[in-house]
Amino acid sequence: DVKVTQSSRYLVKRTGEKVFLECVQDMDHENMFWYRQDPGLGLRLIYFSYDVKMKEKGDIPEGYSVSREKKERFSLILESASTNQTSMYLCASGDSGTLKPSYEQYFGPGTRLTVT
Amino acid sequence: QKEVEQNSGPLSVPEGAIASLNCTYSDRGSQSFFWYRQYSGKSPELIMFIYSNGDKEDGRFTAQLNKASQYVSLLIRDSQPSDSATYLCAVTYNFNKFYFGSGTKLNVKP
Numbered sequence: 300d301v302k303v304t305q306s307s308r309y310l311v312k313r314t315g316e317k318v319f320l321e322c323v324q325d326m327d328h329e330n331m332f333w334y335r336q337d338p339g340l341g342l343r344l345i346y347f348s349y350d351v352k353m354k355e356k357g358d359i360p361e362g363y364s365v366s367r368e369k370k371e372r373f374s375l376i377l378e379s380a381s382t383n384q385t386s387m388y389l390c391a392s393g394d395s396g397t398l399k400p401s402y403e404q405y406f407g408p409g410t411r412l413t414v415t
Numbered sequence: 416q417k418e419v420e421q422n423s424g425p426l427s428v429p430e431g432a433i434a435s436l437n438c439t440y441s442d443r444g445s446q447s448f449f450w451y452r453q454y455s456g457k458s459p460e461l462i463m464f465i466y467s468n469g470d471k472e473d474g475r476f477t478a479q480l481n482k483a484s485q486y487v488s489l490l491i492r493d494s495q496p497s498d499s500a501t502y503l504c505a506v507t508y509n510f511n512k513f514y515f516g517s518g519t520k521l522n523v524k525p
Contacts, residue, residue: 332513339423341503341517342459357512389458403449404513406458 302326303407305390311413318377320410322390330393331373332404333357333365335386342389348373380414387411418442421504421516429524434491436519438504441485448480448487451503453518459503462489494523 306321324331332347334357344357346365354365362384366374373392377384388411391404418441428434436450447466451459465471465478465487477490487506491498501518508514 334515339517341419342505342515344512344514347512355512403461403464406460409458 303390303392303405305388305407305410307410308408309411309413311415312377312380313415314381316377316380316414318380318412318414320375320377320388320390320412322373322375322392322407323371324373324392324405325371326392326405327370328392328394328405329370330404331367332391332393333363333373333375334389334391335359335384336389336409337386345375380412382414385412385414419504419506419514419516421502421519423517424520425522426519427522427524428494430494430496432494432523434494434498434521434523436489436491436502436504436521437486438488438516439486440504440506440514442506442508443482443485444508445482445485445506447507448478449505449507449513450476450478450487450489451505451515453501453503455500462502491521494521496523496525499523 303324333345334342336342348354348367364376389409390407393404420439449464450462453459463473465480471478475492479488501520503518504516505513
């Protein structure tokens with residue numbers, strides 16, 4: 300079975316702190332994604348990566364950065380946490396979808412981040 | 416901005432009935448369409464995908480795609496209380512990047 304793990308299930312941080320969320324997948328997937336999920340807004344893509352050291356902005360990248368130094372690991376960084384970044388953060392991984400329209404994303408369990 | 420629209424619900428159906436969930440999307444270039452189920456407090460899990468016009472059946476689930484009208488639907492036959500969850504529609508435009516709707520909450524009443 301595909302396994303996507305995230306470093307924490309729950310996290311409480313103070314405004315202005317630097318926050319690291321880590322995601323690890325064990326299926327040798329090319330693609331990895333970071334989403335945030337808020338009530339009524341669904342899943343919104345923050346960043347994704349299609350290869351080591353490669354990254355592409357999603358729809359809401361402001362206030363976030365990412366790092367992918369190894370294929371299995373994708374980190375989301377909040378440089379200076381703010382209260383409006385309180386949310387559920389979901390990591391996902393999947394094969395490259397090129398020429399493979401049936402591919403899916405596998406999600407980690409999520410990290411509920413509260414910024415006070 | 417790629418728009419994926421779903422009625423937030425809740426959609427309530429009695430046990431054993433057919434639940435019909437709908438999703439519309441804005442970009443005619445959409446390529447593949449996915450339905451995910453998300454239980455409260457859990458992460459999404461894939462139910463099924465479709466990328467050709469028409470119907471696709473998998474057990475009690477049927478996905479229907481109409482690219483001309485830009486909608487995709489999910490039918491759940493013989494609904495069970497265990498089907499109570501939020502159902503997320505997702506579309507892809509380049510086979511790599513997903514866009515999700517905000518989800519429809521389904522309640523199946525015993």
